[in-house]
Amino acid sequence: MTYTMRDVARLAGVSIATVSAVLTGKKRVSDELRGRIEEAMRALDYHPDQVARSLKSGSTNMVGMVIPDVTNPFFTELMQGAEEEARRAGMSVMLCNTDGDSAIEHRHLDTLLAHRVDGILLSCADSFTPWERLERRKVPFVFFDRLPVGFKGAAVALDNKAAAAEATRFLISLGHRRIAIIAGSQNVSPGIARLEGFREAMEAAHLAVRDQYVRCGDFSIEGGYTSGLDLIGLPTPPTAILSCNNKMTLGLMRAMAEKKAPCPGAISVIGFDDFEWSANFSPRLTTVGQPTRAMGRKAMEMLLDQINGHQTSPGIVIFPSGLNIRDSTAPPGEMPSEWTSSLPARSPA
Amino acid sequence: MTYTMRDVARLAGVSIATVSAVLTGKKRVSDELRGRIEEAMRALDYHPDQVARSLKSGSTNMVGMVIPDVTNPFFTELMQGAEEEARRAGMSVMLCNTDGDSAIEHRHLDTLLAHRVDGILLSCADSFTPWERLERRKVPFVFFDRLPVGFKGAAVALDNKAAAAEATRFLISLGHRRIAIIAGSQNVSPGIARLEGFREAMEAAHLAVRDQYVRCGDFSIEGGYTSGLDLIGLPTPPTAILSCNNKMTLGLMRAMAEKKAPCPGAISVIGFDDFEWSANFSPRLTTVGQPTRAMGRKAMEMLLDQINGHQTSPGIVIFPSGLNIRDSTAPPGEMPSEWTSSLPARSPA
DNA sequence: CGTTGCTGTCTAAACGTTTCGCAGTATTAA
DNA sequence: TTAATACTGCGAAACGTTTAGACAGCAACG
Numbered sequence A, B: 001m002t003y004t005m006r007d008v009a010r011l012a013g014v015s016i017a018t019v020s021a022v023l024t025g026k027k028r029v030s031d032e033l034r035g036r037i038e039e040a041m042r043a044l045d046y047h048p049d050q051v052a053r054s055l056k057s058g059s060t061n062m063v064g065m066v067i068p069d070v071t072n073p074f075f076t077e078l079m080q081g082a083e084e085e086a087r088r089a090g091m092s093v094m095l096c097n098t099d100g101d102s103a104i105e106h107r108h109l110d111t112l113l114a115h116r117v118d119g120i121l122l123s124c125a126d127s128f129t130p131w132e133r134l135e136r137r138k139v140p141f142v143f144f145d146r147l148p149v150g151f152k153g154a155a156v157a158l159d160n161k162a163a164a165a166e167a168t169r170f171l172i173s174l175g176h177r178r179i180a181i182i183a184g185s186q187n188v189s190p191g192i193a194r195l196e197g198f199r200e201a202m203e204a205a206h207l208a209v210r211d212q213y214v215r216c217g218d219f220s221i222e223g224g225y226t227s228g229l230d231l232i233g234l235p236t237p238p239t240a241i242l243s244c245n246n247k248m249t250l251g252l253m254r255a256m257a258e259k260k261a262p263c264p265g266a267i268s269v270i271g272f273d274d275f276e277w278s279a280n281f282s283p284r285l286t287t288v289g290q291p292t293r294a295m296g297r298k299a300m301e302m303l304l305d306q307i308n309g310h311q312t313s314p315g316i317v318i319f320p321s322g323l324n325i326r327d328s329t330a331p332p333g334e335m336p337s338e339w340t341s342s343l344p345a346r347s348p349a
Numbered sequence C: 001c002g003t004t005g006c007t008g009t010c011t012a013a014a015c016g017t018t019t020c021g022c023a024g025t026a027t028t029a030a
Numbered sequence D: 001t002t003a004a005t006a007c008t009g010c011g012a013a014a015c016g017t018t019t020a021g022a023c024a025g026c027a028a029c030g
Helices: A005-012 A016-024 A029-042 A049-059 A073-088 A100-113 A131-136 A160-174 A189-204 A223-233 A247-257 A290-307 B004-012 B016-025 B031-044 B052-056 B073-086 B101-114 B131-136 B160-175 B188-206 B221-233 B246-258 B293-309
Strands: A062-067 A092-097 A118-124 A141-145 A154-158 A178-185 A214-216 A241-243 A268-272 A286-289 A316-319 A322-324 B062-067 B092-095 B119-122 B141-144 B154-158 B181-185 B214-216 B239-242 B268-272 B286-289 B316-319 B322-324
Touching: A005 A016, A005 A029, A005 A322, A016 A029, A049 B052, A062 A073, A062 A100, A073 A290, A073 B092, A073 B214, A092 A316, A100 A118, A100 A290, A100 B052, A118 A290, A118 B131, A141 A290, A154 A160, A154 A189, A154 B016, A154 B131, A154 B141, A160 A178, A160 A241, A160 A268, A160 A286, A160 A322, A178 A189, A178 A223, A214 A223, A214 A268, A223 A247, A223 A286, A223 B239, A241 A247, A241 B141, A247 A268, A290 A316, A290 B268, B004 B031, B016 B031, B016 B062, B062 B073, B062 B293, B092 B101, B119 B293, B131 B141, B141 B293, B154 B160, B154 B188, B154 B293, B160 B181, B160 B188, B160 B239, B160 B268, B160 B286, B181 B221, B214 B221, B214 B268, B221 B239, B239 B246, B246 B268, B268 B316
Parallel strands: A062 A092, A062 A118, A092 B092, A118 A141, A141 A154, A154 A316, A178 A214, A178 A241, A241 A268, A268 A286, B062 B092, B062 B119, B119 B141, B141 B154, B154 B316, B181 B214, B181 B239, B239 B268, B268 B286
Antiparallel strands: A286 A322, B286 B322
C-alpha cells in the first residue's frame, strides 16, 4: 500500500493544499505546520507521485534522447554529457535506441510524445526523420550529430566538412595520391558533409577523386567491411583510406586483416571518431576526434533553454574536431606484389 | 493546442467513454461509431495522453534499466536484448547510467519510482544498492550481471565461477604456472565469484595463488592500468594474467604497451567480456564471452512475467560462458631480460 | 474603531484518462 | 405477446496532484 498526499494531510491535521505547498516550495508555510507535515511524510514513508504531478502541472521533468546505436561509444559518451547537464537541472533522460531503423525511431518518438516528455534530443536514423511532426506538436527539440538534410533549427554538430578536409590534407601531406573514402549514409548531414570536405581537399590539391574510390558504408561495421574488401580488391587499390565513422573503420580493419593488407604498410587508414579503444587497436588508429561530452552537454543546455522559454538564438552550434595522429598512417610505400606476414608477430619466436 | 478525448468525442458525436472504448479495445463498439471516432481522431490528429492514462490505470508501460556504465558495450548489448523483448510487449525502457556511483544510483531509483515505472532492471553500483527499498515499495525488479551479495530474488547472471575457472584452466593447460588475476570490485557478485573460480582452478592444479598476484582493479580502465603496472613491475612478474572485465583489460593492455611487455610473448592475457573490438586489438584478445543479448532478453522476460503476475519461480538464472581463443594467449616463453621491439612494427620499413 | 493590507490556510475545481454500473434497444425463448 | 437476455453506449466517479480564489486572523494605519 502506498500513501498519498491525502494521508499525509490527515495525519498532520492539515489540508492537502498545505502539504502540496511544502512539497513544491512555491508558497510560504508556517514553521509549525511544515514541521508536522514533514514529520508525517517521514512517518508514512510518503513519496510524491510524479505521474499525477505531471498530469496537473503539464511537465514531466523528463527529456527523451534518441540515438541510432546504443552500442557505439560515440553516442553513449554524448549521452553522458547530456545526462550530466540534465541532472544539474533535476531532469532525467529517457534513452531510446533506434538501431538506425526509421520505423523504430518513429515508434520511439510516438512513445516519447505520448509520455509528454518536456523535450527531445535526437540524432536521426535517416533523412525521413519526421521533425515537422515535432514542430507541429510544439515540443522543444534539438538535433545532434546527425541532422536531416535541410534542417535549420536548433542543433549541435561537428564541423564535418573541415574535419574531413583536414584529415584528407594530412594524408596528402604524407605523400598519398590515391586516396579513397568510405563515406557514411548520404541521407544525413555528417555523411554528406564529410564526403564534401574530402572532395574539396582533393580538388584543392588537384587530385582526382575516382568514382571507384568513393564507397558508401552506411555507418555500419558490415558496410565498412564490404567497402574495404572492394577497395582492397581493386586493380589499383588506394594507398590511403578515410573512413567516416568508428564502426566502418572497425569493418575496414577486419577486411584488411583478412586480406592480409598491412596497415599502414600497404594502406594508411584514418578514421572518424576517437574512442577509448582506438589507441589499443592493431595498429594504433589515427583518428578524427570529436568533443563528444561537450557536444552532449551543449545539446542538453540548448534544449533546457528552449524548455524554460529562454529564447536564445536557435541555430546550429558547430564544434571543432581534432586529429589524433597514431600508427595507422604513414607515407605510401612501394606496393608489395604479395601482402603477407606483415601482421603483428604471434609471439616473439 | 493539443486535443483531448473530449474533443474527439464531441466531433464524433459520442461520449468520451465510447472513445476510450475504441482506444483500449477492451469493449465492443459498433462499426459505425468506431468509424466516426477513428475519423475524428484522424481529423484532429489526436494522440492519447499516456500520463493521464497512467494515472488512472496505474501502469505506465515503462520499465527502468539501471546500469553502472553506459559506455561499456557489455551493458549496452544487454540493453539491446532487453529492449527488444520490451518492445514486443509494448513497453519502453528508460535507461539510467550510474557511473558506478551509488549516490547517483540512489537518485535514479528515486526518479524511477516517482515516475511509477512498472518494473526495474538493475545491475548494481555496489553492494549497498538498496533493494530492500524496492521490495518495500512492491515494485517488480530483476537484477542482472552484478547482484548485491546475499541477494536471493529474481536475477540473471553468468556462471562466473565456472567461467573464471575455465579461463584459468586454459592458461594452466598452456603451461603457465605464475598466473595473476586482476579482479573486479569485491562488493558485487561477479567480482567475488570470478576470483573464487580462479582460486579453485589454481588449487585444483596445486598451484599457489600468491598474494601479490591478486589485484583489485574495480572494473575500471584506471584500475586495470595500475594493477597492470604493478604486476609487470614485480621482481618475478606473472607469465599470464586473467583480467575480470573488458575495461580493466583495456587498462592492462595500455600498461603492457607502455612498459613494452610483449603480449603474449612475455605475458599472456585473457579477459572477461567479448565485444566487437576484441578481434581487432593488438594482439587479438582471447576472451571469456557472455551471451549478452540473450541475458538481456531473459532478464526482461522475467521482469515482464513479474509485472503481469505470472508467478514463475523467482530465483537466479545462470548463463554459461564461452572461451574465445585468439592471439593474446600462448605458452610461456623464456623470460626476456629486456622487453623491447616486440610490438607490431610501425611500418614494414 | 473601522479600514486596509498582509499572511497563512483551506476549499474546490481542474488535468485527461479508465471503468463501473445503468439504461436503452434489439434479439431470442417461452 | 411477454419475459428474459444479450449487446451498445452513456453518465459520472475516480486516479493524486496543483493552483486559483476565498477567507479568517491580525497588525498597522488614519
